[in-house]
Structure formats: C-alpha cells, structure tokens
Amino acid sequence: MADYTLYGHPRSGNAYKTALMLSLTGTDYDFELVNIMGGGNLEADYLSVNPLGKVPALRHGDLILRQSHDTLRYLAEQTRQFGPDGWDEEARIGDWIGFAVDFFGYGLARLRFELLFGAGPGPVFDYFKATADRGLAIIEPYLAANDWLVGDRSSIADIACYPVSSFLTDAGYDPAGFPALTAWQDRFRALPGFGTQLDLMPADNWPPAD
Ligand SMILES: N[C@@H](CCC(=O)N[C@@H](CS)C(=O)NCC(=O)O)C(=O)O
Numbered sequence: 001m002a003d004y005t006l007y008g009h010p011r012s013g014n015a016y017k018t019a020l021m022l023s024l025t026g027t028d029y030d031f032e033l034v035n036i037m038g039g040g041n042l043e044a045d046y047l048s049v050n051p052l053g054k055v056p057a058l059r060h061g062d063l064i065l066r067q068s069h070d071t072l073r074y075l076a077e078q079t080r081q082f083g084p085d086g087w088d089e090e091a092r093i094g095d096w097i098g099f100a101v102d103f104f105g106y107g108l109a110r111l112r113f114e115l116l117f118g119a120g121p122g123p124v125f126d127y128f129k130a131t132a133d134r135g136l137a138i139i140e141p142y143l144a145a146n147d148w149l150v151g152d153r154s155s156i157a158d159i160a161c162y163p164v165s166s167f168l169t170d171a172g173y174d175p176a177g178f179p180a181l182t183a184w185q186d187r188f189r190a191l192p193g194f195g196t197q198l199d200l201m202p203a204d205n206w207p208p209a210d
Pocket residue numbers: 011012013014015036041053054055056066067068069
C-alpha cells in the first residue's frame with residue numbers, strides 16, 4: 001500500500017492535475033476510481049472522504065486534501081519539486097492557478113463539457129466561449145515569449161494549467177491557431193513521469209465505446 005491515495009476519474013481535469021503531480025514527482029500512490037459519471041461521487045462512502053462530492057481527493061495518512069490546487073502545493077512542499085523559490089514566484093504561481101480556475105475551468109472545460117456531455121453549441125456554449133477566448137488570448141502570447149509559466153523551469157503553475165489546456169480540440173478549437181500553447185504542451189509532455197489521464201487514473205471502461 002502506498003503512502004498516498006488519489007481518488008479521481010480519468011474524465012476529470014482537476015483530478016488529472018493531482019495525478020500528474022504525483023507522477024512527475026515520482027511519488028507512489030494508490031488510485032481509487034470514483035465514478036463521477038454514474039453518481040459514485042455522491043454516495044455515502046465517497047462523501048465520507050470528500051463531503052463536497054467532487055474529485056480529486058488526496059489522502060496522506062490522516063490528512064485528506066480536497067482541492068486540486070492544495071494537492072499541488074502540498075506535494076511541492078513534501079517532495080521539494082515544482083514549488084516556488086521565494087515570494088515572487090509564489091505570487092506568480094498563484095496568478096496562474098487563478099487563471100486555471102477563472103479561464104480554463106470556467107471556459108475551456110465548460111465548452112468541452114457542453115460538446116461532449118451537454119447540449120452542444122448554443123447559448124450556454126457561447127457564454128463560456130467568451131471566457132475561454134479571453135483566457136487563450138492571455139496565455140498564447142505569454143507562451144510565445146516564455147517557455148514555462150513561471151521562471152525558466154516547469155512548476156506547479158504548468159501542472160495546474162496543462163490538463164484543461166489538453167481539452168482544446170474537444171472544446172471545439174483548432175490547435176493550429178495556438179502554436180505557442182501547443183509547443184508548451186509538447187515541452188510539458190516531454191517531462192519525465194508524464195502520463196495521460198488514463199495512464200495515471202486507470203479505468204476499464206473509459207472512454208465508453210460509441
Ligand atoms: N475546486 C475543486 C473542483 C473539483 C471539481 O469540480 N471536480 C469535478 C470533476 S473535474 C467533479 O468532481 N464533478 C462532479 C460533480 O460536481 O458532481 C478542485 O479544484 O479540486
């Protein structure tokens with residue numbers, strides 16, 4: 001049994017953040033699949049782990065973390081990898097974690113959800129597209145001038161932003177329109193320990209057959 005247990009689902013961009021951090025830092029973990037597609041996240045067993053009924057959750061001994069970005073900060077401290085060096089980096093990492101929530105979580109991730117699981121194109125899609133467009137207009141020129149989001153090395157800022165960035169095509173965008181973002185994704189995927197959602201959070205029947 002590993003010291004850490006990750007509760008998640010391969011569909012979840014937030015759980016993928018924690019899974020990537022565990023894998024990129026070479027931290028052993030057990031994986032518990034929570035079937036968020038079938039309501040497993042709202043069953044009593046899982047609510048005793050996370051009363052919010054969301055994934056991820058990360059257990060380490062008696063401690064349970066229930067926010068993806070807390071898991072990144074915690075594992076950065078535990079492993080001394082991918083964390084900030086000083087308060088300027090801490091604040092810049094905070095900016096990108098905020099970006100991941102404000103523009104990717106409430107933009108790109110919502111578009112993907114609408115196209116794959118929701119009503120498809122329509123007023124809800126258009127509402128979230130305005131946010132996603134705004135976020136992409138921020139990150140694309142930034143990455144045209146910088147290899148990594150904070151400083152000159154990969155950090156938890158990149159780990160917070162990569163998962164939902166990988167939904168670009170599923171969210172209805174043509175990646176060819178974002179050369180700097182896709183070059184950064186290539187750099188990120190080349191990091192030792194990188195894995196896909198399914199590599200890091202295995203589930204027998206995901207994605208479901210068409
Ligand atoms: N603030 C949370 C958000 C977690 C979240 O929204 N998880 C989604 C999957 S990406 C979920 O569990 N959704 C199931 C539900 O809300 O029923 C975090 O950053 O960890």
